[in-house]
Amino acid sequence: MANRDRLPGTDGKGRYIGRFLIYLTLAVFAIWYLAPLYVVVSTSFKDLAEIRGGALLSLPHEFNVSAWHKAWSQACIGVECTGLKPYFINSISMSVPAVLISTFLGSITGYALTKYRFRGANIIFSLMLFGCFIPFQVVILPMAQTLGMLGIANTVNGLILVHVVYGLGFTTLFFRNYYVSIPDDLVKAATIDGAGFFRIYWRIMLPLSPPIIVVTIIWQFTQIWNDFLFGASFTTGGAQPLTVALNNLINTTTGVKHYNIDMAAALIAAAPTLFVYIVAGRYFVRGLTAGSVKG
Amino acid sequence: MLDRLAERLPQIVVAPSFLLILVFVYGFIIWTGYVSFTKSKMLPVYKLDGLRQYTRLFSMDRWDVAYSNLFVFASLFIIVAIIIGCLLAVLLDQHIRAEGALRTIYLYPMAISFIVTGTAWKWMLNPSLGLEAYFQSLGWESFSFNWIVDKDMSIYVVVIAAVWQASGFVMALFLSALRSVDQEIIKAAYLDGASNTRIYMGIILPSMRPVFLSAFVILSHLAIKSFDLVVALTGGGPGYASTLPANFMYEMTFRRNQIGIGAASAMMMLATVAAIMIPYLYSELRGKKNG
Incomplete structure (x- = not known):
């Protein structure tokens, strides 16, 4: 003004x-x-x-x-006095693959849905979109059963699967909204020149995608790193992610309360996402709003 | 043959993601729905038993508390977060020095986990060592803030922490919308002699109705899913005074071996979300087609 x-x-x-x-x-x-x-x-x-x-x-x-x-x-989480270190490693080895896989799947799905509007593409997208907004309580029970059947209950790999599946809706939404604004003519021209589906994706779409890739990775990383519900529902003991271990540490009722250790632990758990926020805050904000406002 | 395969490539590429969602979201919802009509306790059984789990659910005081807490929590959380977010956005829009730094400060809670937020606020509100004790030790003997251990007030503590976490996000949402309001209209209003307040109340804020709607939808979605904050902040207590439906579901399913009731409560949560999300998503998708 x-x-x-x-x-x-x-x-x-x-x-x-x-x-x-x-x-x-x-x-x-x-x-x-x-x-x-x-x-x-x-x-x-x-x-x-x-x-x-x-x-x-x-x-x-x-x-x-x-x-x-x-x-x-050194702090005791449950009966194991290992400190947060192993759980920090759990969270890293859970977040990194889950973020990368869900981002990749979201990107190629978003590309196929926007640039090749086959019959049913809109319905598929609507169903995926609604999947973002369900309360996860409604899938926890069958998920626990399924992880058991697949033999990956109580493992980091199980959590990777869970986070990939329930992150897909959002990653697809992000990429779809972004790719909608890329002119279709670009794809048409390349098709006429004889480029195929993957070639166009690799040569045209991906080079245009870095901003949305950054937004998606940051969004997914924050979501997965900060998740508590899935971690608490599907893991116990040594396979727990950091948020669950932190909660166990803080809500232990036995012995003297070491508030200073609790607070240091909370900061350790918050550090990675805070770091990402401070380094790439602009993209973080864009992710928050991309999920909400019409693209 | 190869040509036809190439033609189908987009569908083939979409298929895995779509199948995952189909099975892991919609298949699982059906499964949970089915189990909510059975006698399942520790393990799922598949013999139908009518609406018994729902009648049991509705007769439980714990569910009553959790579900009415949801409405108290959600309405206060949404209203206060929108008011604070909107106020901060309008104020930040007044050519503020250090706007960037302030924005960073207002928004950082959104980057940390609810468990960390809960831990921090629990510590601050700890009656014997927290703010209460601090102000009393400074000589303000009558200062009292023990909501966190008061069964009538503990849900409001959850509201305070949740607003702290999410109001900066509402600010970011509104600020980016304020910046995209058509400047010509505002100039014209200024030239007509309209005051600053009138321009905001009469022109800018009403033109942002879609943003209010998005904020409402996202916040209500956050509210219904709220689980971790309660776990870390109050543990649902004192007693079960501050439980929310998500905590109820977890308690029944994983601690008390009442899978049937857990499933029924999950379906109630889904119904609540659907009542808000389906109309919203429907209008969003329709809007996109027309645009």
């Missing part, structure tokens, strides 16, 4: 008070959003005596990294 400055009633004292109120409101909200992060970070560096002293909002007296160390390699 470029010409606001010339408007009546927007200059003089009133304007300054107005601007001040705007900044004040924005700052108060910024504090509200940052407060939990601040509390968690500062608690993770305190020792237990200081925490019991009750000064929640004060900075730690001295930076004590032992809680981080313990959360990573």
Whole structure:
């Protein structure tokens, strides 16, 4: 709104008070959003005596990294005192393949659905789209049975399958909405030149796709890394992903509560997705909105 | 022969994804629906037993609490998140210095898992060591905020944490919509002497009706699926005062060996989602065809 400055009633004292109120409101909200992060970070560096002293909002007296160390390699999750490390590895070896497979399948499916509008393509897309929005509770039971039958119950591979299947709807949606805006003539011209389905995909569609690939990968990674429901339903013990292990660590009721270790553990679990958000926030936002607003 | 295969290639490529969805989504929904009409307890049995699981479900206080919690939680969560998101978007749209930094701050909770959010808020609201104790130790003796252990209030704690997590996302949604409003109309309104407030209330916000709708749909979808936040924040407690249907389903299915009731509650959740999503998706897809 470029010409606001010339408007009546927007200059003089009133304007300054107005601007001040705007900044004040924005700052108060910024504090509200940052407060939990601040509390968690500062608690993770305190020792237990200081925490019991009750000064929640004060900075730690001295930076004590032992809680981080313990959360990573010594804290007990259930009966295993291995720290979060093995579960972190579980989450990585689950997320990376699941993200890559679902992104690839989404991209080629989206391409086929938009550039070759065969009969039933719209119905297929609608059914896939609705699949994004079901409450997963409705598939958990049969999924548990199926994973058992396939012999991959309680394994990371089982979780990969689950995340690929239930991520497909979204990845297809992302790529479809993106490919719709690429002119069909491009594909037609290439077909006339004798290029086939895969050649066009490889030579024309993929080189145009990096932005949507980044958006999809970030979206999928955040979803899969942060998932709790599937992890809690289909795994126990050593195959658990990080979110489930974190929850077990924090909600253990036996022994002394080590709040500093809990907080360090929470930060370890949040670190990868926060890192992605800070490095590629622009794409992150685009993913959030791409799933919602008409493409 | 090879030519015909090549012609069918798009269908062949779509087939695996489509089959996966068909089996793992729609097949499984049918399976769950079927099981909800049987006597299944620890293991599924396939002999039909009518609506008994549903009558049992509806007679359980735990389900009653969970389902009415859903409406309390969802309506407050959606309304407050939309109000905050909308307010922040409008304020950020006023040529704010450091807009980028503020946006990053408002949106970061959306990147972390609900388990982490729950952990952080649980710690802050811990009555003996958290904010309450802190303000009391500063001399504000009467300060009290123990909702998290109060059975009438604990569901509102879930609302607070959920709004904290999702309102930045609503802000991002609205901000990008505000930026795409036709600037000519706004200029014309300014020239006519309309005030800033009137331009927002009278022109800009009404023109963003589709965004309100999207925000509503996404937030209600988030609300119905809410599970992890309750697990990490209140554990559904005190007692089962803050359980949501998703927690109920998990409890019945995996902890109490009541698969039949679990399936029935899952079907109720599906019906609730479908009542919102089907009209929305239908209008979205139709809109696309016409456009």
